[in-house]
Amino acid sequence: MTITIQYVKMPTSETLTAFTEKRLNKLATKYNWLINAQVFFKLGQDINKKSICEIELSLxxxxxxxxxxxxxxxxxxxxxxxxLNKQLKKRKETTYHH
Structure with missing residues (x-):
C-alpha cells in the first residue's frame, strides 16, 4: 500500500509521519487488498483549535x-x-462472503 501524508498549513513532523505509517501498515497487513492511503493533517478553525486527521483509502x-x-x-x-477498520470489516463481509 502506498501512503501519502500531507500537512495542510502546518509544519511537517517526522514522528507523526512514522506513527501514522506504522498504524496504516498494520491495517494493510490485515487487509492486503488496500491500494493507497492519503492522509491529511490540519489544524481546526474553531475556538479550541483541535487537531484534525482525515484519511482516504483506495481499494x-x-x-x-x-x-x-x-x-x-x-x-x-x-x-x-x-x-476505517470498522468500515473495512463491513466491506470485507459484504464483498468476500458469497
Missing part, C-alpha cells in the same frame, strides 16, 4: 473515508484508523 470498489478531531494528532489518527 477495489468505492473509496473509504474517515475524519477525526481530537486534542492531539496521535489520538485523531487512532480514532480515524479505528473508524
Amino acid at each position: 477495489p470498489g468505492p473509496k473509504i473515508f474517515a475524519s477525526s478531531k481530537a486534542e492531539n494528532y496521535e489520538v485523531a489518527v487512532k480514532e480515524a484508523i479505528s473508524d
Whole structure:
C-alpha cells in the first residue's frame, strides 16, 4: 500500500509521519487488498483549535473515508484508523462472503 501524508498549513513532523505509517501498515497487513492511503493533517478553525486527521483509502470498489478531531494528532489518527477498520470489516463481509 502506498501512503501519502500531507500537512495542510502546518509544519511537517517526522514522528507523526512514522506513527501514522506504522498504524496504516498494520491495517494493510490485515487487509492486503488496500491500494493507497492519503492522509491529511490540519489544524481546526474553531475556538479550541483541535487537531484534525482525515484519511482516504483506495481499494477495489468505492473509496473509504474517515475524519477525526481530537486534542492531539496521535489520538485523531487512532480514532480515524479505528473508524476505517470498522468500515473495512463491513466491506470485507459484504464483498468476500458469497
